Amino acid sequence: MVNGERGPRATKSGGTTRTAAKKPAAPRKKATTDRSVANGTDPAFVQLLTPEGDRVEHPDYSVDFTDQEYRDLYRDLVIVRRLDTEGTTLQRQGQLGIWASLNGQEAAQIGSGRALAQQDMVFPTYREHGVLWCRDIDPIMPFGLFRGVDLGGWDSRKYKFNMYTIVIGAQTLHATGYAMGVKLDGKMGTDDGEAVIAYFGDGAISQGDVNEAFVYAAAYDAPVVFFCQNNQYAISVPVHKQAKAPLFERASGFGFPGVRVDGNDVLATYAVTKDALDRARHGEGPGLIEAYTYRMAAHTTTDDPTRYRDRSEEDAWRLKDPLSRMKAFLEKQGLADEDYFAELTAEADRYALDLRERVLSMPEPDPSSIFDHVYPNGSPLIDEQRAEFLAYHASFEGSGH
Template sequence: MAKGGPGPDPDFVQLLSPDGERVEHPEYSVEFTPDEYRGLYRDLVTVRKLDAEATALQRQGELGIWASLLGQEAAQVGSGRALRPQDMAFPTYREHGVLYTRGIDPIMPLGLFRGVDQGGWDSQAHKFHMYTIVIGAQTLHATGYAMGITMDGKVGTDEGEAVIAYFGDGASSQGDVNEAFVYSSVFNAPVVFFCQNNQYAISEPLERQTRVPLYQRANGFGFPGVRVDGNDVLATYAVTRKAVDDARHGQGPSLIEAYTYRMGAHTTNDDPTRYRIASEVEAWQAKDPIKRMRLLLSNEGLADDAFFADCDDSAATQALELRERVLAMPDPDPLTLFDHVYPEGSPELDEQQEQFAAYLASFEGSHR
């Protein structure tokens, strides 16, 4: 067992130390092939690079806003890779790493943040719901979906389905999240609540959200909770895999608190230097999830410098391609705003569309 953060924290599940050393745990372990270990590292590097490119695009005026995952790559890649193909994920607006593991084109969320579409991917095909901007609302969506799985008889076997709902430490104070805890518990819904505790709800530190470790809140709702080192991709994988497998076999909900850190701003509209000190950031930089995975691969002879260079080059190439595709996105026809409000349309919507079309036409021929 290992300690959580720079200060005194409760024990959490850890399988890989910040120094890249294996840590034994009595309940959790992973058995990967060398290719699978290398694949996790490649995921981490790629996701970070794509995220950095999106941040740069926003700073250059190409995106309206961006919510970076910097520092949280292990929590997202580890949990995302732990899901079975049939499992359904309900994200916030920051789960770019989970999105990547579900095989969704990384361009998709950038269309949303550029304002040219509403996200665009097929949620059912990828088993990954649309991004949710309303804080905590996705936990209720996930609980309802999970209740439906039970009613459809899709629980109780290895082929059963499970649901995972992502949210942050700040969202744990929202009524929606606590209501989701209640309903999932009393209906024994197959849902895993995955809280990425990155220490800050925008500018509010964790101590403004809770007086006890977040994972312990699960006890009051009648289901288990566990805290995992969210910067350890191996431990995050192991804990998530067990939780979703327990859920699919009918053991009900659980709460995972991934103890991690948001290295950058809450969004590109935020200035974290106004509410946290540099030494705190430096302490967490020593726990970097990519650094420790690289040390593991090197220490155990699973990868060499050529592999690491290839990962960096491949990620850079993907980031450049992403940039080019974002810049090539066409501006949408304003009237398409009305296309998908209702599947069959409505008289009121038709009237609004006509009025808006007339408004746009009023500018035709002008020199504005």
């Protein structure tokens, strides 16, 4: 990586170099199902930063960052988007088998990722590149997975970030089981308690696994936050065809609070996620966050969104871009100038170039290595399959195939 860095470092307190929102002296509030903030034709949600970059107040949620911390949040957004763009480019050039872009969802991921404490555990899907960045994981890691070199190479225990999950919704059950273990171990009830967060999309909320996770989390008061990035489409199916009511309202049916946040607002996402995590770690049970956002790119690089959505819809959402609004905020507050933005763009380009060079230099694995780690102590059946596999490949030697 550039200068040997892998992203912002975690502090001893469990946060990042960015400080948490200051807590008021009044008793900590209870989370509620919130519809108090409306924005034109958009649904009601928690919002602290308008698309034009203006700060707005909310009766329940707030942030109090330093000037540098605001700039650092914008830096996160810019670098993560640049790395994501490089992922798409590499796939188009035949260097990756597939790539799942987060374009448009950066604020939802950076805001929630920076709200995590060091001891919290994350269960992602296959798109949480921004949250991965917030956990100080080398951005090269998921590229081995999408290149077919490995299954993802980071240490889940070290980084408190589980492996990417391809099976839609399965990680919510994993997260709930992990959270139940946290409770059984008594690792909650204080500011230093542990919380768990599970990421998924609006399509996954229709999966049985997700709803079963809701049942168990509620029944056991598990310290888990369900974070739904509602990017409006389950591949090609719009959310209104699978849900007749706002997604966050489903939480009440299971007996825990839900809240909808402007998922393109990094400040509001941070505030809402931190509140839900704090509730969970203090033993107040699970919560559901619906981050209302938009998937600007295709579902993956194998998808063609022009077949199921209009350009006018994309243009309307582009006006709510998470990076543009944060940049406008910095400019209006006098926190950054053109030199800062130019330097940041150059820094992001250096990260992308470094990433590209390392992806292209990844060694090709021995095809037979797929058998090596199926069982820790081997297996006669696996040995037989490996021998058959090797014999099959050897049969092509000298044939030109």
